[in-house]
Amino acid sequence: MASEWWRSAVIYQVYPRSFADSNGDGIGDLPGITSRLEAIADLGADAVWLSPFQPSPQHDAGYDVADYVGVAPLFGTLDDFDALVARAKALTLKVIVDLVPNHTSSDHxxxxxxxxxxxxxxxxxxxxxxxxxxxxxxxxxxxxxxxxxxxxxxxxxxxxxxxxxxxxHLFDVSQPDLNWRSPVVREAFRDILRFWLDRGVDGFRVDVAHGLIKADGLPDYDPPKHQASMGGHTGAEDKEDEPEPAPYWGQEGVHEIFREWHAVLAEYDGDRALCGEAWVEPLSKLAKWVRPDEMQQTFNFSYLLTEWQAEAQREVIQESLEAFASVGAPSTWVLSNHDVLRHATRLALTFESAQGAGIGPRDLPNLPERHFALRRGRAATALMLALPGSAYLYQGEELGLPEVADLPDDARQDPTWFRTGGEKYGRDGCRVPIPWESAAPAYGFSPTGASWLPQPPEWAELARDEQESDPGSTLAMYRELLAVRREHALGEGSVEFLDGFGEDVVALRNGDVTVLTNLGGWDLYLPDGRVIAASAPVGRNLPPDTTVWMVSE
The missing domain is CATH 3.90.400.10 (Oligo-1,6-glucosidase; Domain 2)
Incomplete structure (x- = not known):
């Protein structure tokens, strides 16, 4: 990997409360994560990103922080955090922690x-x-x-x-927005950065990185319909035909803040990284967040939200590479996270589902067949991991986990569910604790069988131990893709689109690897070459919803 590891890293997101529970209370914790880090290293990831674990009343699953320089007793102690970092380093995994600067908890x-x-x-x-x-x-x-x-x-x-x-409070009533024009706030956060850097972290994922500065005068604003439908930690806006951004998103003043943070990270040896959660469009504007003296990365939500259609996929890949390259930054690629429907379900939906709105029981009759949706999700993953830049994986996607839609109403905990009176299901369906062992209590998530959200019965067949020895499993595919990605240095490569494969195929070359993704309804006859990885079994033909990586004989 290049010395600036973040340029090509595969980063695995851990949602602490849903990853591994060591003490049996039904909520994941830091010791649980530490006990399972080897699985992340074995997968082939380069870094682990931890969603919030700091003290919080948990009104928004930890994104309501009551103390930025501690660990919530729910998750453990600072000693547990230090042990996690030490174990990660022993496994050559970088550690990125979540930072939530737009707002605090009302308990702060x-x-x-x-x-x-x-x-x-x-x-x-x-x-x-x-x-x-x-x-x-x-x-x-x-x-x-x-x-x-x-x-x-x-x-x-x-x-x-x-x-x-x-x-x-742009989010929950328990999440008051900070005043980022205050020198006191800015100085305090520089000290917060140093606290975690001193403990050995390699970077920060910055929540709502586009929202810290609000427009002068706080003018009234009526968002366009497409923005109003964007739930969760969002704010996608600024289409090129919109004259002004929302007065609470994407204001120019945020860039001064991140230049200050960049300077703090530069005080430390090694290559530390900032990755912004900035829901900003178009991509040419998003690139401002990763100019050389600001952040190292920002999430590419334009890519995540692109429909499963060949022309749209080609366009967003090309636009992403051009936009980020224009400022000397790597593009990032992401298909799933804790705020969006899992892509092993989302990419096969036949109805509109706004980001953050979630799906639930009333959607069950219209949900895609699980194996069909997984096939499409696997093909999308194989395309994504062939692209140059840095890729983010969300815990459980390597197991092919679908979105959990049939959660009972009384189990839901996302504030979106409560603040909309049940109109929007929210994000609980992608946050259900993941399965490790099919025959264990809570499928190995918790030794007592407790689980803060109920796990569906199909988790048994998707558990990691069920997939370990199956060469056709989704886990095996992820391992293979990451190994081949590293072997052929695809994260450090470049893309050349290829003609002659039809309008329903994304065809490209990255280094010595030819990548073909069939998004159409018919088989594609494969060109000569040796298949080195694929999202599903292939012969001489490439079936629909399948990606293949090939090299010349």
């Missing part, structure tokens, strides 16, 4: 101090407190809406018991 000591302080105080200046409009300030400061549903402002009661100011 800063916010509790702000509630006790007077309007205009330094304590309140850490957050987005504003006077209300209308008679006695009874109306919110503007019309902004939370991406979890409902209004984005909540009024507080002042210390004397009177109705007071309003605070902004």
């Amino acid at each position: 000591e800063w916010f509790q101090a702000a509630l006790k302080a007077a309007p205009g105080s330094p304590e309140r200046d850490r957050y987005m407190f504003r006077d209300g409009k209308g008679d006695g300030g009874s109306e919110p400061p503007n019309n902004w809406e939370s991406v979890f549903g409902g209004g984005a402002w909540t009024r507080v009661t002042e210390a004397d018991g009177t109705p007071g100011q309003w605070y902004l």
